[in-house]
Amino acid sequence: MGQKRTNVSLRHQMTSSLRGRQLTVQPASTRKALQFKLVLLGREQVGKSSLVVRYVLDQFTDDLQSTIGAAFQSQTVCLDSALVKFEIWDTAGQEKYHCLTPMYYRGAQAAIIVYDITDEESFSRAKVWVTELKKQVNTAVVIALTGNKTDLHLQRRVPCEEAKTYAKENRLMFFETSAKTGNNVEEVFLTLAKKLAENSEGTIVEARAETIRIDHPPEAENTRKACCV
Numbered sequence: 001m002g003q004k005r006t007n008v009s010l011r012h013q014m015t016s017s018l019r020g021r022q023l024t025v026q027p028a029s030t031r032k033a034l035q036f037k038l039v040l041l042g043r044e045q046v047g048k049s050s051l052v053v054r055y056v057l058d059q060f061t062d063d064l065q066s067t068i069g070a071a072f073q074s075q076t077v078c079l080d081s082a083l084v085k086f087e088i089w090d091t092a093g094q095e096k097y098h099c100l101t102p103m104y105y106r107g108a109q110a111a112i113i114v115y116d117i118t119d120e121e122s123f124s125r126a127k128v129w130v131t132e133l134k135k136q137v138n139t140a141v142v143i144a145l146t147g148n149k150t151d152l153h154l155q156r157r158v159p160c161e162e163a164k165t166y167a168k169e170n171r172l173m174f175f176e177t178s179a180k181t182g183n184n185v186e187e188v189f190l191t192l193a194k195k196l197a198e199n200s201e202g203t204i205v206e207a208r209a210e211t212i213r214i215d216h217p218p219e220a221e222n223t224r225k226a227c228c229v
């Protein structure tokens with residue numbers, strides 16, 4: 001398995017970097033969690049790895065290098081009803097790695113399919129991923145279509161309404177995010193965690209030797225599903 005080459009050590013910094021009024025972290029010594037496989041798919045350079053780094057470390061860096069194969073990360077979220085452990089597979093977007101990707105999405109219960117709102121081609125590619133995933137993975141896979149880079153809204157090429165309509169027609173969750181500013185990133189993972197916990201088809205595992213996120217979004221009871229900029 002390849003790795004995302006980055007100048008930050010994800011695991012090492014995980015505990016110290018999680019911060020902010022919406023987030024606290026506590027040790028998870030003996031608790032049980034529902035474990036789900038989550039895969040990120042999308043064209044190269046749309047910001048898949050940046051979304052993971054933003055979510056896990058609350059950081060953004062301009063000098064991430066392209067993922068080779070896939071990168072792995074895990075994160076546990078504490079909901080009112082359950083602990084949800086994500087096994088996150090961040091796949092490489094470059095076409096030369098496409099043939100490897102089924103290895104990473106196989107058995108996934110959830111997917112974040114990412115496009116860049118400034119790049120129409122990446123939206124077309126995202127649609128291809130939706131079709132492929134629905135065909136290849138079980139039909140119950142929960143998919144969040146995510147338009148990233150909303151901080152670049154002046155260069156927007158994919159209208160929010162068009163993507164939202166496509167998502168609705170294809171029964172996908174829909175979000176727009178910015179890994180750079182952090183806009184809506186937690187909401188994507190948190191909403192997926194809630195949906196997966198509702199379906200309750202995860203594997204039960206011990207959430208030991210890890211940190212748990214306790215997410216308190218401002219709109220916890222009414223999680224925002226889309227944000228048009």
Ligand SMILES: Nc1nc2c(ncn2[C@@H]2O[C@H](COP(=O)(O)OP(=O)(O)OP(=O)(O)O)[C@@H](O)[C@H]2O)c(=O)[nH]1
Pocket residue numbers: 042043044045046047048049050051061062063064065066067068091092093094148149150151152177178179180181
């Ligand atoms: N302005 C802006 N730039 C972003 C955002 N997210 C990612 N980027 C930049 O976009 C480039 C690609 O980001 P990555 O996270 O490496 O993209 P990726 O989809 O993982 O790319 P591959 O590994 O090639 O598949 C980097 O230069 C990031 O800094 C964002 O929300 N806003």
